[in-house]
Amino acid sequence: MVTTKKMPMPPAPAPATPPEAEAKAVETIFDCRDVSVSYGDKLAIRDVGLSFGRNEITALIGPSGCGKSTFIRCLNRMNDLIPGARVSGTVEYHGLDLYRADVDPVQLRKRIGMVFQKPNPFPKSIFDNIAFGPRVAGMDGDIEEIVESALRRAALWDEVKDRMKTNAFGMSGGQQQRLCIARALATRPDVLLMDEPCSALDPISTARIEDLMAELKQEYSIIIVTHNMQQAARVSDKTAFFSVELDAADGHRIGHVVEYDDTQKIFSNPGDERTEAYVTGKFG
Amino acid sequence: MTGAQIARSALAQRTVLPRASGAGRLWDLLFRIAMYGAIGIGMLALGTLLFDVARDGLPKLSWSFITSFPSRIRPEAAGIESALVGTILLMAITAVIVVPLGVTTALYLEEYADRTKWWNRLVEVNIQNLAAVPSVVYGILGLAFIVRGPLGLGNVLLAGGITLALLVLPVVIIVAREAIRAVPPSIREGSLALGATQWQTIWKQVLPGSLAGIVTGIILALSRAIGETAPLLVIGAAASPRFNPDGLFSDFSALPIQIFVWTQDPNREFVSLAAAAILVLMVVLLLMNSVAIWLRNRYEQKW
Numbered sequence: 386m387v388t389t390k391k392m393p394m395p396p397a398p399a400p401a402t403p404p405e406a407e408a409k410a411v412e413t414i415f416d417c418r419d420v421s422v423s424y425g426d427k428l429a430i431r432d433v434g435l436s437f438g439r440n441e442i443t444a445l446i447g448p449s450g451c452g453k454s455t456f457i458r459c460l461n462r463m464n465d466l467i468p469g470a471r472v473s474g475t476v477e478y479h480g481l482d483l484y485r486a487d488v489d490p491v492q493l494r495k496r497i498g499m500v501f502q503k504p505n506p507f508p509k510s511i512f513d514n515i516a517f518g519p520r521v522a523g524m525d526g527d528i529e530e531i532v533e534s535a536l537r538r539a540a541l542w543d544e545v546k547d548r549m550k551t552n553a554f555g556m557s558g559g560q561q562q563r564l565c566i567a568r569a570l571a572t573r574p575d576v577l578l579m580d581e582p583c584s585a586l587d588p589i590s591t592a593r594i595e596d597l598m599a600e601l602k603q604e605y606s607i608i609i610v611t612h613n614m615q616q617a618a619r620v621s622d623k624t625a626f627f628s629v630e631l632d633a634a635d636g637h638r639i640g641h642v643v644e645y646d647d648t649q650k651i652f653s654n655p656g657d658e659r660t661e662a663y664v665t666g667k668f669g
Numbered sequence: 670m671t672g673a674q675i676a677r678s679a680l681a682q683r684t685v686l687p688r689a690s691g692a693g694r695l696w697d698l699l700f701r702i703a704m705y706g707a708i709g710i711g712m713l714a715l716g717t718l719l720f721d722v723a724r725d726g727l728p729k730l731s732w733s734f735i736t737s738f739p740s741r742i743r744p745e746a747a748g749i750e751s752a753l754v755g756t757i758l759l760m761a762i763t764a765v766i767v768v769p770l771g772v773t774t775a776l777y778l779e780e781y782a783d784r785t786k787w788w789n790r791l792v793e794v795n796i797q798n799l800a801a802v803p804s805v806v807y808g809i810l811g812l813a814f815i816v817r818g819p820l821g822l823g824n825v826l827l828a829g830g831i832t833l834a835l836l837v838l839p840v841v842i843i844v845a846r847e848a849i850r851a852v853p854p855s856i857r858e859g860s861l862a863l864g865a866t867q868w869q870t871i872w873k874q875v876l877p878g879s880l881a882g883i884v885t886g887i888i889l890a891l892s893r894a895i896g897e898t899a900p901l902l903v904i905g906a907a908a909s910p911r912f913n914p915d916g917l918f919s920d921f922s923a924l925p926i927q928i929f930v931w932t933q934d935p936n937r938e939f940v941s942l943a944a945a946a947i948l949v950l951m952v953v954l955l956l957m958n959s960v961a962i963w964l965r966n967r968y969e970q971k972w
Contacts, residue, residue, distance in 0.1 A: 463862060468783055495864030505855035508878060508970050518863035521873070554971075565859070572864055 411438030414576055414606045415460060420474035422455050422464060428632065429455045430640040433474070435625055437576075442598060442607040444617035444648065447627030447663070452640025453610040456627070457578050460608065461497040462490040478576075495522055498569030502581040504561035506553035506568075511545050514553045514564055518572035531571055538604075539567035540597050559590025563597065570605075577601065579609040583616065595620050614664055617648065624651040626660045722951075726944030734945060739909035739927055744938035749946050752927035754913045755826070755906075756895060756953070759923055762830025763837065763894055768887060770834075771841030775883075778842070779849040780871055800839035807836040808903030816904050824905035827917040832900050837890040844890065848882025849875060853972050881968035888961040892954050898925035924950045 413436050420433040430452035437443050445453040455464070462483060464470045476483045483493060495518070507514050515532040524531065532549075536542040541563045545556075553564055562582060569577060579598075583591040598607055598620050611617050617624050625645040629638045644651065644660045655661045662668050737748025774796075782789040811832030815822055822828040852875050860870040876883075907920045908930045914921040924946055931943035 461862065463858065466858075466861065468785065491861075491864055491866050493864075494862055499862040501855060501858060501862075503855060505853075505859040507856060507859065507874060508972075517860070517865070517873070521860075521863065521865040521869045568859075568863065 411441060413437070414439050414479065415608075416475075416477040416480075417459070418475045418477075420456065420459055420472065420476060422452070422459060422473075423471050424467065425469045427635075427637050428639050430627075433640075433642050435642060435645055437606060437608055438623075439575075439606050440602055440604075441622040442602055442609060442620055443623045443625065444621035445608065445610045445625050445627060446612075446614060446617045447640070447643075448629060448668070449612070450638045450640070451627040451629045452638075453627050454580050455640065457580055457608060457610050460576075460578055461494050461499055463494075463499065465490055495572045496574050497576045497578060498572065498574035499578045500562070500565050500569055500580065500582045503585050504558055504565050506556070506561050506564055508552065508554060510550045511553050511556070511564065512549040515568050515571045518568060522572060524572075535567040535571035538570050538601065539563045540593070540600070541567055557590070559586050559593060562586060562590065562594060566594070566597065566601075570601075574605070576606045576608065579607060581610050581612060584612060591616070614652075614666075618652045621648045624648040626651060626655075626657075626663060628659055628663070722944045722947050725941045726946075726948045729941050729945035730948060734942075735949065738911040739922075739930075740911075741909050741930070741934065741939070744936060744942055747939070747942055749924065749927055749949060751910045751913050752922045752924045752946070753949065755829075755921040756923045756925075756950075758826055758914055758921070759830050759833060760891055760895055762827060762917070763833045764887065764891060766831060766834035767838050767841050767890070771838055771887070772845050772883060774838075774842045775845035775849055776871060776875075779846050780867070780875065796839045796842050800843060803899075804836055804897050805899040805903060807832055808900030810835065811900060811904045822918070824907075824920070825918045826914045826921040828904055829901055829906060829921055829923070830917075832904055833894045833897060836897065836900060837894045840890040840893065841887055844886025845879075845883045848879035848886060851882060851972070852878040852970075878970050881964055881970065885961045885965045885969075888957050888964070892957045892961075895954060895957070896925055896950065898929050901926055902929065924953075 415435075415437040417433060417435050421431045422429045433452075433456055435443075445457065447453055458464045459472050459476055460478075460483075464472055472484060478493070478497070481488070507517060509517070512532055515535050516528050519528060519531050533542060533546075536545060541560065544560065545564075553561065556564060562585075566577070566582075583594055586594070595616065598609070601607060609617075609621065623646065626643045627640050628643045629640050631637070632639055644655060644657045646656065650656075651660060652664050655664060734748045735753065736750050737746060738750050739752060740747035778789070778793060778796075782792075784790060784793075811828060814820060815828045815831050816824050820828075820831075822831075856874050856878060857870055860874045861867070865873070901923055906926045907922045908926065910920060910922050912920075928943045928946045928950070931939045931946065934940065
């Protein structure tokens with residue numbers, strides 16, 4: 386990969402953890418401490434402290450408006466694009482503070498892929514959709530090979546290999562979303578951020594994406610925001626439960642993390658009664 | 670549900686739901702009549718106009734009418750060549766000036782400008798207002814600043830082109846902004862999230878996605894400029910010149926000017942020539958608008 390700008394970057398990801406190493410402590414990809422985000426003078430989330438491990442799937446759950454999406458967008462600095470958004474606290478990616486002045490968000494977004502709530506293919510051919518990331522990065526190597534490999538990883542190759550030149554808008558919603566996943570993989574990230582990737586999809590497409598996540602976990606770390614608690618329970622290793630409190634002064638919503646633990650524990654034996662009320666469906 | 674059940678429930682609904690009230694239906698009918706009436710009046714006015722112009726002008730139309738120079742003495746030998754050539758050159762100059770200025774301004778306002786800053790809002794409001802300024806005012810501006818004054822070009826083709834470009838610039842900016850805004854934010858997000866810079870995102874996603882709308886808007890803006898008479902009169906376009914403009918700094922005329930000059934003539938023959946020139950102008954306009962419609966249907970991006 387040709388980097389257009391000099392900036393400190395963490396080392397390229399090592400190959401997937403071999404099975405025998407799994408017992409060891411999980412390597413940390415993201416370490417977030419005291420992360421608060423405000424829009425204008427309104428605090429949106431406060432004091433989020435979470436760390437995410439390599440080759441793990443972490444689910445962020447919680448009621449609407451609790452700041453899950455706001456938080457996940459701190460991890461690839463997409464919040465920079467919102468006028469008036471301000472992030473405080475530390476977000477470390479492989480030990481590098483992402484909000485340091487000399488970090489170029491453009492470079493880091495190549496390493497931290499993102500998949501959005503609604504499939505957002507570009508109005509181009511399937512091939513050009515996947516090739517877009519590598520092309521803007523000025524990646525060396527055979528673009529066709531990169532495209533094929535990304536599509537294979539996203540389990541989409543067999544469905545689309547004969548119509549690479551057709552417009553991506555002609556695909557089904559589920560295929561479009563897997564195309565977006567493949568597109569994100571083509572820039573060779575080591576983390577995938579998924580912001581409610583299945584909320585616009587039917588159950589069958591959802592199941593395919595969940596299967597895909599389980600496979601991708603071998604090579605990537607995944608952080609997924611979801612409204613679907615069954616989904617969190619099915620796919621994730623760890624779960625963070627976000628909740629909202631109302632601001633004392635004007636009553637706007639402020640999100641924060643209530644509990645963060647192994648998914649199994651969150652869903653079977655949560656440590657906080659608010660978590661229990663949420664996961665058992667008593668509110669939210 | 671089986672088909673029979675669906676049919677039964679539909680039947681039940683018909684008796685369960687109240688029928689539309691009489692007053693509601695009456696209003697519905699009245700509104701329909703009012704709408705057809707409004708459309709009818711517009712069509713009637715247009716039809717009368719076309720009929721009148723065609724009756725006067727069609728007999729005068731011929732190839733020699735298009736390829737002869739104007740005259741104010743011999744109506745039988747008069748044509749519109751210098752005016753038609755002038756109009757085409759004016760449009761070309763206007764397009765060359767207005768396209769880069771208009772599109773880059775629109776890109777700035779949509780993609781870069783921070784709307785919380787007062788100067789950006791000032792620019793926006795001014796553009797909206799400029800689009801509503803009468804064209805004769807642009808003529809006066811052109812006369813004061815381009816023909817005379819700082820630029821001092823004289824009443825030449827380039828001065829006419831710049832004046833018309835200023836006239837349609839606000840319109841081009843507004844339509845280009847609309848086309849750019851029609852590209853959904855999710856496309857920009859998707860591109861930026863892949864590590865594209867803002868410029869790459871604009872160049873490779875936003876502009877291709879809005880190109881059809883921008884080009885359509887430019888053509889429609891030019892078809893507004895092509896019929897403008899007042900600003901060209903004010904800056905001093907030539908009346909009935911017997912030569913084609915031979916460069917940017919040449920005297921020029923334009924179709925609307927020629928039409929205006931002929932309609933002022935006491936000789937009925939010349940008024941008929943004006944009608945024929947109007948027909949030519951309308952054909953050019955129709956051609957431009959059909960290209961715009963074709964472009965829109967062919968290339969417009971559905972999101």
